[in-house]
Amino acid sequence: MKFLFDNDTWQEIFESVRKNKMRTIITIIGVMWGIFLLVVLLGAAKGVENKFNNLFGNFATNSVFVWAQSTSKPFKGFQEGKSLTLKISDVDNIRKEIKGLEFVVPRYRTQALVVNNFKTGNFGIFGDYPELDKVEKKELVYGRFINDNDINENKKVCVIEEEIYKQLFDKDEYPIGQYIKINNINYNVIGMYKRSNVGGGGPQGNIHIPFTTFQQVYNMGDRVGWMMITGKPEYNISQIEADVKLLLRNLHKVHPEDERAFGSFNLGEAFAKFMGFLTGMQFLTWFVGIATLIAGVFAIGNILLITVKERTKEIGIRRALGAKPWEVKRQIILESVFLTSVAGALGIISGGFILMIIDTTIGQGEDSVLTNPTVDIPVILIAAVTLVVLGTLIGLIPAQTAVSIKPIEALREE
Amino acid sequence: MIKIEKLHKSYPIGKDSLHVLKGLDLHIKEGEFVSIMGSSGSGKSTLLNIVGLLDVHDEGYYYLNGQLIENLDEKKAAILRNKFLGFIFQSFNLITYKNALENVALPLYYQGMGRKERQKIALQYLDKVGLKDRADHLPSELSGGEKQRVAVARALVTNPKVILADEPTGALDSITSHSVMELLKEINREGMTVFVITHEEDIAEETDRIVRLKDGVIISDEKTNNKNNIKVSV
Numbered sequence: 001m002k003f004l005f006d007n008d009t010w011q012e013i014f015e016s017v018r019k020n021k022m023r024t025i026i027t028i029i030g031v032m033w034g035i036f037l038l039v040v041l042l043g044a045a046k047g048v049e050n051k052f053n054n055l056f057g058n059f060a061t062n063s064v065f066v067w068a069q070s071t072s073k074p075f076k077g078f079q080e081g082k083s084l085t086l087k088i089s090d091v092d093n094i095r096k097e098i099k100g101l102e103f104v105v106p107r108y109r110t111q112a113l114v115v116n117n118f119k120t121g122n123f124g125i126f127g128d129y130p131e132l133d134k135v136e137k138k139e140l141v142y143g144r145f146i147n148d149n150d151i152n153e154n155k156k157v158c159v160i161e162e163e164i165y166k167q168l169f170d171k172d173e174y175p176i177g178q179y180i181k182i183n184n185i186n187y188n189v190i191g192m193y194k195r196s197n198v199g200g201g202g203p204q205g206n207i208h209i210p211f212t213t214f215q216q217v218y219n220m221g222d223r224v225g226w227m228m229i230t231g232k233p234e235y236n237i238s239q240i241e242a243d244v245k246l247l248l249r250n251l252h253k254v255h256p257e258d259e260r261a262f263g264s265f266n267l268g269e270a271f272a273k274f275m276g277f278l279t280g281m282q283f284l285t286w287f288v289g290i291a292t293l294i295a296g297v298f299a300i301g302n303i304l305l306i307t308v309k310e311r312t313k314e315i316g317i318r319r320a321l322g323a324k325p326w327e328v329k330r331q332i333i334l335e336s337v338f339l340t341s342v343a344g345a346l347g348i349i350s351g352g353f354i355l356m357i358i359d360t361t362i363g364q365g366e367d368s369v370l371t372n373p374t375v376d377i378p379v380i381l382i383a384a385v386t387l388v389v390l391g392t393l394i395g396l397i398p399a400q401t402a403v404s405i406k407p408i409e410a411l412r413e414e
Numbered sequence: 415m416i417k418i419e420k421l422h423k424s425y426p427i428g429k430d431s432l433h434v435l436k437g438l439d440l441h442i443k444e445g446e447f448v449s450i451m452g453s454s455g456s457g458k459s460t461l462l463n464i465v466g467l468l469d470v471h472d473e474g475y476y477y478l479n480g481q482l483i484e485n486l487d488e489k490k491a492a493i494l495r496n497k498f499l500g501f502i503f504q505s506f507n508l509i510t511y512k513n514a515l516e517n518v519a520l521p522l523y524y525q526g527m528g529r530k531e532r533q534k535i536a537l538q539y540l541d542k543v544g545l546k547d548r549a550d551h552l553p554s555e556l557s558g559g560e561k562q563r564v565a566v567a568r569a570l571v572t573n574p575k576v577i578l579a580d581e582p583t584g585a586l587d588s589i590t591s592h593s594v595m596e597l598l599k600e601i602n603r604e605g606m607t608v609f610v611i612t613h614e615e616d617i618a619e620e621t622d623r624i625v626r627l628k629d630g631v632i633i634s635d636e637k638t639n640n641k642n643n644i645k646v647s648v
Contacts, residue, residue, distance in 0.1 A: 008523055015511045317507045320468060321568070322496020322524040325488045403488065408468040411507065 004334075013335050020307055024339065027303045031296035031343035031387070032350065038289025038383055039351025039375050044358070045282050047370025052274065054371055062237040063135060065265040066244055067226035068252075072260035076253050084252055084261055086224040093251060094227070098243050100235030105131045108214045108225040114207065115181040116168040123164055124206045125182060127214025127225070135228050143176045143191030150190075150210040157213075158182070159191035163205030182207065185217060237268035293387065300339050301394035304332060308398045315402050316410020329399040336395025337388055344387040348380055415576060415607045416442040416465060421474035423460055434460045436630040437474065442609065444575075447602040449610040449618040452627035458611045459580065461627070465609065466499055466578045467491045479575050496524055500569030504581035506561040508553040508568075514540060515549040518568045525572065539567040543597060559590030566597055570606075577601065579610045583617055595620045 017024050068084040091106050108127030113120060132138075133145045141162065150157050158180065160168075165175050179186045187209060195205070214220065231240045245262045248254075254261040308315070315328055355373050362370060423435040434457045442448050452458040463469035464476065467486065476483045479498055486494070500521075501507075508517045515536050522532035540546050543563040553561055562582060569577050579598065583591035595617060602608045602622075610621055618624045619638060626634040 007529060019511070313507070314509055317509060318520070318524075319488075319492060320466070320495060320501050320507075321521045322492050322572070324492040324524070327524065406469070408463045411468070411503065 009331065009334065012331060013338055016307060016311070016335055017339070020303065023303050023306070027296070027299045028339060028343040028346070030299040031293065031340055032347035034289065034293035034296040035344050035347030035383055035387065036351045036354070037292050038285070039348055039380070040354050040358075041285040041289055042282070042379060043351070043355040043373040043375045044370060045278065045285050046375065047358070047373030048281070049278050050371040050373075052278070061271040062233060062235075062268045063228055063230040064237055064241045064244070064267060065226055065228055066241075066248070067263050068248075069260055069263050071254050071258050073255035073258045075255035075258070078253065084254070086227065086248075088222045088224060090248060090251060091224060091227065094229070094244055094247060097247050098240060100231050100240060102230040102232050103131050103135055103228070105129055105135055105228040106211065106224040106226075107132070107228060108211065108218070108220060110214075110218060112183050114164070114168065116178070119168045121164065121167045125214070126206055126208045127211045127218075127220075128208045129211050132208070132228070135230050138191075138193040140191050140193045142174070143189070145191055145193075146208060146210050151212050154212045154216050155210055156185060156187045157190045157210065158187040159193065159208040160189055161193060161205040161207070162195050164207060165192050167205070182209070183217070237266060241266050289383075290386070293383075294390065296343070297340060297387070297390040297394050300336055300343075300391065301397050304336055304339075304395065304398040305401060307335075308332060308402045311402075312405055312410045315405065316407045319407040320411060325403040328402050329396075332399040332402055333392055333395035336398070337391040340387050340391030340394075341384075344384055348384070351375075415444045415446070415479060416440070416609070417475075417477040418465075419475040421461075421464065421476065422472045423457075423464060423469075424472060434630050435464075435471070438630075438632060440625065440632065440635075442576075442607065444607055445602070445605050447599065447608045447610075447622040448625060449612055449621040449623070450625050450627055451612060451615070451618045453613060455629075456627045457630040458613075458627050462578055462580050462609075462611050465576075466501060467495050492524075496521055496572060498575045500572065500574040500577045502562070502565050502569050502577065502579040502582045504584035506553070506558075506565045506585070508561055508564060510553055513550050513552050514545060514556065514564045517553070517564055518571050521568060521572045536567070536571055539571045540564070542570070543567045557590075558586050559593060562586060562590070562594050563597065566594070566601075570601065574606075576607045576609055579608065581612055582610060583612070583614065591617065 066086075068086045070083040071078065071080050074080045086106070088106070091104050094104050095101065106129070110125050111122060112125045114123050114125075128146055129151065130146050130148060138145055138159070143159070145159055146157070149155070160175065160180075168180060169175050169178070175189045175192050178189050180189060181187075209217075229240065229244060231237045241264055245264060246256065248262050249256055249258060252261070315323075318328065319325075352375075355375070358370065358373050418438055418440040421435055421438040421440075422433070424431045424433040426432075438461065450458045450461060460469070464471050465478075467478075467483065470486065478494065483494075495501075508514075509520070512520070515533060518539055519532040519536035522535060527535075537546065537549060540549055543566055545560060545563050545567070548556060548560060548564075553564070556564065562585075566577075566582075569579075577598070582598070583594055586594060598608050598610070599620065608621075610617070612618050621638065623635070623637050625632055
């Protein structure tokens with residue numbers, strides 16, 4: 001290792017670099033570009049991941065939607081194709097029977113014409129319990145969400161989404177306390193929330209009214225539109241999903257293996273799938289980055305090969321003077337490692353710099369594409385080590401060429 | 415010092431092979447000043463390369479300092495070259511981006527000597543060839559004669575057993591040629607074995623013994639009448 005700190009070792013590397021300035025710069029750019037891409041892509045992927053974590057952060061990811069469909073198997077005297085409806089009693093039964101539940105939130109949905117003075121729109125109307133705010137966090141701008149009092153007294157109140165405010169109200173108008181007409185019934189606006197990116201509802205925006213009000217106004221009886229069920233973090237949501245559906249089949253006298261009778265959408269699984277997609281994206285990033293790196297490192301191998309050819313005579317002289325093959329080899333390998341390391345460092349620094357710029361330009365605020373695009377230090381270390389290893393390996397090729405030239409042949413070259 | 419018996423060497427040329435050295439016998443004792451004469455193609459450079467461990471022979475025996483040279487790998491050859499042999503080339507073969515001092519010190523670097531120590535020794539040898547004041551000049555800033563003196567200093571710096579000079583004056587005018595030869599003579603007087611290859615008659619005349627080579631065989635081997643020819647050759 002002593003040679004690493006030897007003046008002559010470094011003097012020779014610098015001389016070799018100095019004599020091939022242009023080519024050295026171009027090849028360094030090759031490797032730099034590779035690691036630069038790797039850092040920026042990984043950072044961007046991380047940013048997207050952070051962004052989605054933020055979005056899903058408002059939403060319980062261990063939740064499942066359950067709704068009723070129609071049977072696909074005859075059972076206990078009933079023909080197949082019997083249409084099913086969820087009941088209020090099902091909600092209580094689920095709460096009682098299934099272990100590991102956090103919330104069971106029954107919901108209604110309909111589509112209705114909404115009028116405010118001369119402005120109208122067709123929006124999704126939801127009948128909701130206060131618990132919805134816990135399952136699907138609403139970021140309120142004004143007012144409050146539905147509370148227990150609204151439920152108990154069947155109050156004609158509503159919480160609107162920002163989109164609806166924009167369509168039904170004048171700019172700078174304060175919506176709270178105003179009345180809007182839904183199916184010709186006046187509702188008092190008690191809250192407004194920011195658009196959330198996940199959850200049911202159309203792009204037009206949603207209006208939430210108390211569950212019991214909806215029940216009464218739309219004459220729902222003991223029927224329930226669908227349910228949102230969340231499990232405690234330590235329970236497996238897929239198991240809960242299966243248990244709930246089995247219980248429902250039992251309660252509704254449906255064949256136990258009738259998969260069509262009750263539909264469900266497992267948000268936990270969807271979330272896992274999306275995370276899988278992100279992992280895939282990261283893999284792709286690594287693949288592209290490493291491939292580019294390898295291309296860059298090969299370019300360095302190439303330039304060294306040319307340099308070695310040009311220095312054939314010098315190498316011959318050195319060997320005539322007693323340089324052992326290994327001494328010639330390690331010099332060239334060190335040169336390769338040096339070039340790749342410099343290029344790598346520059347690439348990492350410029351990559352980090354670009355990530356900083358991305359962060360300050362499009363990485364800030366609610367509507368940002370990315371959130372905190374960063375690359376972990378261990379990842380950088382892995383990339384750097386990979387680079388040095390590749391540099392060493394690629395340096396072996398020109399190094400081998402250098403020592404495979406016999407000193408006599410090298411000296412003969414004029 | 416150098417003993418060669420029935421040495422053969424041939425080079426492949428396409429499917430044929432060119433038989434360059436055809437059974438040479440040569441014995442050079444310690445302290446001799448020998449020149450190998452021959453026209454181009456006579457095999458003298460091949461002989462020098464084999465003696466200089468830059469190339470390997472096909473058949474026969476080669477003893478360097480009493481040691482039989484066989485099955486040499488590159489590493490061993492490098493160590494032996496560094497220890498026993500000093501090279502002087504026609505085209506000087508100095509490293510262009512190193513100054514005179516660093517060029518002279520290079521063989522010591524490969525011996526693993528520390529920087530300060532090898533520069534000190536190198537400076538002594540530069541002084542010996544009269545170029546102490548040129549120590550920090552690059553080869554491009556030196557004249558041909560000066561370059562060859564630096565090369566001589568570099569050949570001497572490891573205190574080798576034999577100096578091998580391949581057409582040492584081939585690129586020099588007659589006056590500088592003469593001064594380089596005087597330098598070699600002086601080295602020889604100090605006891606160093608010097609082995610010169612040349613095709614110039616007057617250069618060979620300055621040595622103590624002339625071996626003439628033609629078509630791969632020795633055609634004559636005679637002593638010259640130089641006054642410093644004290645040691646008697648075989």
